[in-house]
Amino acid sequence: MAIKYTFQGLLxxxxxxxxxxxxxxxxxxxxxxxxxxxxxxxxxxxxAFGYRWYNVRHIPFQNLFEVFLSMGMVIYPLSIFxxxxxxxxxxxADMLIGTILLFPAGFIFHAEPQKLPxxxxxxxxxxxxxxxxxxxxxxxxxxxxxxxxxxxxxxxxKANLVGYENGTYRMVCLGFPLLTLGLILGSWWGxxxxxxxxxxxxxxxxxxxxWLVYVGYFHFRYMFGKKYARINSIWxxxxxxxxxxxxxxxxxxxxxxxxxxxxS
Amino acid sequence: MKKLGRSIMxxxxxxxxxxxxxxxxxxxxxxxEAKSFFNSIPLRGYWYGLAVLLVAGFAVFGRLLRKPGLFxxxxxxxxxxxxxxxxxxxxxxxAERLLGTHKxxxxxxxxxxxxxxxxVLAEDFKHQLGELPFSIKLKDFRLEYYEAxxxxxxxxxxxxQEGQCLQLVARTGxxxxxxxxxxxxxxxxxxxxxxxxxxxxxxxxxxxxxxAENPAVEVxxxxxxxxGYSRYVFERFAGYIHSANDGLQLSYIxxxxxxxxxxxxxxxVIENGxxxxxxxxxxxxxxxxxxxxxxxxxxxxxxxxxxxxxxxSDSGLYAVYGGYWLLCLGVLWQFWFxxxxxxxxxxxxx
Ligand code: HEM
Numbered sequence: 001m002a003i004k005y006t007f008q009g010l011l012x013x014x015x016x017x018x019x020x021x022x023x024x025x026x027x028x029x030x031x032x033x034x035x036x037x038x039x040x041x042x043x044x045x046x047x048a049f050g051y052r053w054y055n056v057r058h059i060p061f062q063n064l065f066e067v068f069l070s071m072g073m074v075i076y077p078l079s080i081f082x083x084x085x086x087x088x089x090x091x092x093a094d095m096l097i098g099t100i101l102l103f104p105a106g107f108i109f110h111a112e113p114q115k116l117p118x119x120x121x122x123x124x125x126x127x128x129x130x131x132x133x134x135x136x137x138x139x140x141x142x143x144x145x146x147x148x149x150x151x152x153x154x155x156x157x158k159a160n161l162v163g164y165e166n167g168t169y170r171m172v173c174l175g176f177p178l179l180t181l182g183l184i185l186g187s188w189w190g191x192x193x194x195x196x197x198x199x200x201x202x203x204x205x206x207x208x209x210x211w212l213v214y215v216g217y218f219h220f221r222y223m224f225g226k227k228y229a230r231i232n233s234i235w236x237x238x239x240x241x242x243x244x245x246x247x248x249x250x251x252x253x254x255x256x257x258x259x260x261x262x263x264s
Numbered sequence: 265m266k267k268l269g270r271s272i273m274x275x276x277x278x279x280x281x282x283x284x285x286x287x288x289x290x291x292x293x294x295x296x297e298a299k300s301f302f303n304s305i306p307l308r309g310y311w312y313g314l315a316v317l318l319v320a321g322f323a324v325f326g327r328l329l330r331k332p333g334l335f336x337x338x339x340x341x342x343x344x345x346x347x348x349x350x351x352x353x354x355x356x357x358x359a360e361r362l363l364g365t366h367k368x369x370x371x372x373x374x375x376x377x378x379x380x381x382x383x384v385l386a387e388d389f390k391h392q393l394g395e396l397p398f399s400i401k402l403k404d405f406r407l408e409y410y411e412a413x414x415x416x417x418x419x420x421x422x423x424x425q426e427g428q429c430l431q432l433v434a435r436t437g438x439x440x441x442x443x444x445x446x447x448x449x450x451x452x453x454x455x456x457x458x459x460x461x462x463x464x465x466x467x468x469x470x471x472x473x474x475x476a477e478n479p480a481v482e483v484x485x486x487x488x489x490x491x492g493y494s495r496y497v498f499e500r501f502a503g504y505i506h507s508a509n510d511g512l513q514l515s516y517i518x519x520x521x522x523x524x525x526x527x528x529x530x531x532x533v534i535e536n537g538x539x540x541x542x543x544x545x546x547x548x549x550x551x552x553x554x555x556x557x558x559x560x561x562x563x564x565x566x567x568x569x570x571x572x573x574x575x576x577s578d579s580g581l582y583a584v585y586g587g588y589w590l591l592c593l594g595v596l597w598q599f600w601f602x603x604x605x606x607x608x609x610x611x612x613x614x
Contacts, residue, residue: 002427002429005428121525121526121547121548122548173599174599174600176595176599177592177595177596177599177600180591180592180595181592181595184588184591184592187588188585188588191557191581192548192549192550193547193548193559194559195370195550195557195559195561195574195576196370196576197581197584198348199295199299200290200295200298200299200301200302201295201298202290202291202292202294202295202298203291205287205288205290205291205298206287206288206291208287209284209287209288209291212280212281212283212284212287213284215280216277216280216281216284219273219276219277219280220277222273223270223273223274223277
């Protein structure tokens with residue numbers, strides 16, 4: 001853990017502080033102020049992302065520092081989209097998710113710019129990472145909805161929002177195509193770069209497992225509907241657990257050494 | 265019928281959960297072992313079972329055929345499964361037995377500059393797996409590097425007791441402050457090949473001839489009170505800390521090796537004594553010819569005289585790719601487009 005005494009670091013800490021204040025404002029019931037702060041946080045996050053892009057001169061998706069920075073940025077548009085179009089709320093949680101996502105970028109991962117090694121110089125690099133990071137953020141929102149359902153909270157019908165069980169389902173429906181695209185683009189890229197569309201590498205297997213958890217969720221929910229709503233929710237939370245492992249443990253742990261490992 | 269549908273659904277759910285657990289198990293094995301695990305006989309049974317379940321799903325649930333999204337998702341899975349089985353080692357053997365084709369599923373080919381090669385080797389580079397019906401000639405092998413940047417300048421990295429990280433260009437005379445009231449650090453001398461000579465019991469430090477075997481830098485640390493002492497920092501012995509108990513972690517990087525941007529093999533395909541096609545193979549840009557893909561895999565790191573290409577057969581590949589397309593279109597239709605279209609329709613009707 002290290003503090004970044006750089007302009008990049010400063011920008012990230014600012015975004016975290018603003019997201020967190022937005023969250024606190026939300027908790028205190030100051031919805032309007034919270035919304036404005038959230039927007040300000042997003043603008044700063046775009047600045048942090050753009051600054052990084054300018055510095056490394058390629059889209060900043062290469063390492064975990066950059067991926068977390070990007071995830072901390074996409075949370076805002078996703079929040080807005082989900083409320084307006086899908087009737088799924090949870091902005092307060094999103095503000096907190098934004099802060100949490102930026103924490104590893106701010107304090108844990110190194111920000112030293114790296115050149116793109118030959119395997120990453122592919123047009124598939126950008127879409128593969130982009131769909132994955134968006135789907136991960138969406139599935140995190142799904143897990144929050146599921147946790148609220150498990151906690152027995154009632155949805156906010158006044159605000160024109162769907163209930164938490166439905167909210168979870170809508171989030172998974174939004175995220176699943178992106179997750180599928182990520183898996184397939186990765187596989188296609190593997191074929192171009194390494195010669196195999198599937199290498200049985202730990203990272204690949206973990207991402208397959210995460211995807212399968214959601215496939216299981218769909219089938220279970222199709223079979224039983226809302227009869228076992230709590231199990232539906234647990235299923236969505238397990239999906240998020242698998243994603244966190246795919247993103248962090250499978251990349252960083254030496255147990256899962258493979259082509260995708262950033263451990264060395 | 266209803267009962268049958270229910271049991272098929274249960275089996276599908278079980279099959280999905282089982283595969284989830286098997287994937288996680290495989291992740292602990294590492295890629296090599298996982299590959300043999302998923303190709304082992306019990307797992308082959310599983311793959312067949314899954315395919316049968318999918319087919320049974322189509323037979324029993326009319327919805328899977330009628331709803332375009334659901335059809336594409338499940339047909340896509342089936343196609344990927346079929347393509348994967350067809351392209352596996354066992355699939356190749358089966359094709360050989362049934363159709364008399366002879367294709368090598370996967371291997372390596374080592375080619376020296378100016379020579380043509382057709383024999384495909386196993387992973388150990390000793391066993392020959394077979395010969396291609398054509399040969400590949402290596403005209404030239406090249407490496408391209410990124411241009412050197414400021415980072416390839418020799419540098420001293422300093423981590424202070426408080427955990428602050430500083431960097432200093434390691435050139436004689438360069439210096440940097442360690443922070444308010446903490447003194448400064450100054451580069452006294454740099455060595456490509458640091459050596460200590462003992463002359464009459466007297467130690468002298470020299471910069472030896474020959475290759476840069478022991479790069480080092482001599483620094484002077486000036487305390488706030490004006491007194492100072494010097495320290496050597498060795499690149500190859502980063503943990504070597506001279507007596508000084510100053511809490512400073514110093515490391516020296518004499519020069520970064522230039523980073524490779526690309527590996528390139530200029531090759532030609534020779535069939536019946538004639539050159540039929542040529543291409544520059546790079547990472548991410550394989551050659552495709554005669555039912556095989558050829559990838560840049562490795563090279564002669566010492567002299568750059570040969571290249572190593574990996575060879576994979578394309579059996580089943582297009583089924584897998586077709587399945588991917590179906591699966592992608594299917595999920596997009598089922599979960600996104602269908603809803604967008606019905607929403608737009610609703611909007612149109614006031
Ligand atoms: C193993 C045999 C399988 C059978 C018998 C089967 C059967 C079914 C059935 C009957 C449905 C319900 C469709 C509906 O009426 O809404 C369904 C939905 C679905 N299946 Fe499968 N399935 C199988 C495997 C798979 C696999 C391997 C996948 C992987 C992608 C998959 C993905 C889906 C998805 C995404 C849905 C949509 C669920 C929803 O709309 O909520 N299925 N499946």
